[in-house]
Structures are given as C-alpha cells and as structure tokens.
Amino acid sequence: DWTPEHFIQSTIAAIREKVGESGHAICALSGGVDSSVAAVLVHRAIGDRLTCVFVNNGVLRRNEFFKVQDTMRDKLGLNLVAVDASGRFLAKLAGVTDPETKRKIIGNEFISVFDDEAARILRESAESTEDGEGANVAWLVQGTLYPDVIESSSVKGPSQTIKSHHNVGGLPENMKLKLIEPLRDLFKDEVRRIGRDLQMPEEILQRQPFPGPGLAVRILGEVTPERVSLLQDADDIVVTEIKTAGLYQQIWQSFAVLLPVRSVGVAGDQRTYGYTCAIRAVHSEDGMTADWVPLPYEVLKTISSRISNEVHGITRVVYDITSKPPGTIEWE
Ligand code: XMP
Numbered sequence: 001d002w003t004p005e006h007f008i009q010s011t012i013a014a015i016r017e018k019v020g021e022s023g024h025a026i027c028a029l030s031g032g033v034d035s036s037v038a039a040v041l042v043h044r045a046i047g048d049r050l051t052c053v054f055v056n057n058g059v060l061r062r063n064e065f066f067k068v069q070d071t072m073r074d075k076l077g078l079n080l081v082a083v084d085a086s087g088r089f090l091a092k093l094a095g096v097t098d099p100e101t102k103r104k105i106i107g108n109e110f111i112s113v114f115d116d117e118a119a120r121i122l123r124e125s126a127e128s129t130e131d132g133e134g135a136n137v138a139w140l141v142q143g144t145l146y147p148d149v150i151e152s153s154s155v156k157g158p159s160q161t162i163k164s165h166h167n168v169g170g171l172p173e174n175m176k177l178k179l180i181e182p183l184r185d186l187f188k189d190e191v192r193r194i195g196r197d198l199q200m201p202e203e204i205l206q207r208q209p210f211p212g213p214g215l216a217v218r219i220l221g222e223v224t225p226e227r228v229s230l231l232q233d234a235d236d237i238v239v240t241e242i243k244t245a246g247l248y249q250q251i252w253q254s255f256a257v258l259l260p261v262r263s264v265g266v267a268g269d270q271r272t273y274g275y276t277c278a279i280r281a282v283h284s285e286d287g288m289t290a291d292w293v294p295l296p297y298e299v300l301k302t303i304s305s306r307i308s309n310e311v312h313g314i315t316r317v318v319y320d321i322t323s324k325p326p327g328t329i330e331w332e
Pocket residue numbers: 103154155156157158209210211212213253287288324327328329330331332
C-alpha cells in the first residue's frame with residue numbers, strides 16, 4: 001500500500017544506498033514544489049552532502065530571491081548556494097523582443113551559471129573526500145515527476161532545462177554526473193502529500209506554477225530593469241490580493257502582465273502617460289487547457305485601484321478574459 005511515510009522511508013534508504021557514504025549531490029532549486037520536495041528528500045538521506053543552487057535570473061518576483069533562501073536555508077536547513085546573476089541575465093536580455101529568443105537566452109545563461117557553480121562545488125567536495133571513495137561519482141538531483149517521464153506534461157520547469165543537459169561542463173574527466181530522480185513515479189498531488197509529511201511549509205506546497213523564464217515572458221517586448229521592477233510591484237499586488245480573498249489555492253495561476261502600450265492617465269491634476277497592465281487568472285488541471293477565472297468584481301476593483309495608485313508608471317489595468325485554447329496561459 002502506498003503511503004507517504006512508506007514512500008519517504010524507502011526512498012531515503014534507496015538514496016543512501018545509491019550515493020554511498022561519501023558521494024555528493026547537487027540540485028538546482030527553483031523554489032517550486034517539485035525541486036523543493038526532491039531536495040528535502042535527498043537532504044534527509046545524505047545531509048549536507050547535497051548542495052542546492054538557487055539562481056537569481058533577474059526576472060524573479062518581488063523579494064523571491066530572499067524568500068526562497070529564507071525558506072530553504074533557514075527554515076528547511078538545506079545547504080544552499082544562492083547566486084545573484086541578475087545583472088548577467090538582464091544584460092543578455094537587453095534589446096531582445098522575441099519570446100523564444102528570450103527563453104533561449106535565459107535557459108543558456110542558467111545552464112552556464114549552474115555549470116560553473118556545480119563544477120566548483122563538486123571539485124571542492126571531491127578534494128575533501130580523503131578515501132577517494134565516491135569522489136568521482138557526483139549526483140544531480142532532479143524533481144522529475146511521472147507526467148514529465150511520460151512526456152504528457154506541458155509544464156516546462158527549469159528542471160527541464162537541465163534535463164537536456166546532464167553533463168556539467170568543467171568537471172574533471174573522471175567525475176561523472178548521475179541522476180537521482182526521487183519523484184519520477186509520482187503525480188503532483190502525491191508530491192504535495194510527501195511534502196506535507198516532510199513538514200514542509202504550505203507556502204511552498206501550494207505555490208502556483210511559475211515559468212522558468214519568469215517575468216521575462218510576462219513583459220511583452222523588451223525586458224528592461226525598469227519594466228521588471230514595475231511588473232514585480234504589480235504582480236505582488238495581484239498575488240497578495242488573491243491570497244487575501246482566499247482564492248490563491250483554487251486558482252492554477254494568477255498574475256500580472258506588463259504591456260509596452262502606453263495610454264494617458266491623470267494623477268492629481270497632472271496628465272500622465274504610462275504602461276498597461278493585464279491581469280490574468282486561470283483554472284487548469286495541467287496547463288494544457290485553461291479557463292479564465294471570473295474573479296469577483298470586488299477583488300478586481302482592489303487590484304486595479306492598488307496598481308493604479310501604487311505603481312507609478314502603470315496608468316491602465318485590464319482583465320484578460322481569454323481561455324486556452326485559443327489563448328495560451330502566458331502572453332508570450
Ligand atoms: P502556456 O503559456 O503555453 O503555458 O499556455 C502552459 C504552462 O507552462 C508554463 N510555461 C512555462 N514554464 N518555461 C517554464 O518553465 C517556459 O518557457 C514556459 N512557458 C510557459 C506556464 O506558466 C503554464 O503553467
């Protein structure tokens with residue numbers, strides 16, 4: 001009989017057996033459910049011989065870089081390396097408007113940052129292993145789920161970026177990277193149950209999906225630091241108000257999109273000229289199809305008035321009432 005306790009016990013034992021007494025593992029954390037639960041399981045098995053890498057790609061949500069560190073390192077006790085590479089990412093994104101090009105840039109830059117960190121961590125851990133046992137086998141932890149395995153999922157997490165790229169460059173010749181995928185027989189709801197049993201915060205377990213390319217695919221056209229900041233403010237208001245209304249967990253994704261379309265507004269007796277913000281909220285089972293959510297007018301009203309009053313640079317708020325198909329969930 002499948003129970004979370006049984007799964008956790010047998011998985012931890014299997015990971016210990018695999019990695020041995022002195023092997024080391026690395027993992028890319030996104031702050032999402034899958035990579036977090038996978039990391040916590042492996043941490044239970046091998047402790048600080050697991051190093052997690054969390055990268056600030058410059059297009060995370062407001063305070064996310066700090067929040068994830070707080071949860072993962074301070075609350076869950078993971079051995080976490082946080083790399084603020086936002087400058088590097090934003091420099092590469094300057095002047096780029098094509099969505100797929102943005103995705104490629106972010107994916108490649110992520111791999112390059114992760115590679116550098118992983119190679120350094122694994123070299124250091126191999127040097128510190130005196131008996132040499134396990135020193136030349138390094139492990140890469142991934143939060144692959146069953147639907148990813150059968151390739152029916154459309155949720156393209158950052159883990160998939162790495163999936164196509166198992167071998168970290170910059171590793172010594174004799175150091176091979178092998179995969180640990182503790183969740184590969186599970187569905188999302190089972191992963192949440194495991195996470196609950198591991199006493200992970202609900203905040204992580206109930207987190208709505210967030211795309212790997214982050215806010216870059218929610219800023220139409222060019223991504224600039226100014227636009228990122230405006231969208232972070234607007235997005236933060238949307239998430240806060242949806243949570244306050246008690247709707248966050250019932251909704252698949254709810255977020256703000258920044259449109260580089262300017263319109264005239266008034267602030268006091270001044271005419272202003274600012275960007276447009278679209279609010280998007282959808283119900284979905286798996287991201288393949290989605291229905292727009294009829295958010296209560298009161299919630300929309302609060303979101304709209306907060307964004308137009310608090311986010312200087314946005315003068316107009318609109319609501320996206322498109323389902324998928326024909327629309328996609330993201331705007332890019
Ligand atoms: P679309 O916009 O295609 O999105 O309807 C379906 C689901 O996939 C997420 N998504 C992404 N996730 N990298 C990701 O990690 C991406 O490039 C990407 N594009 C879309 C989207 O948030 C939704 O959950």
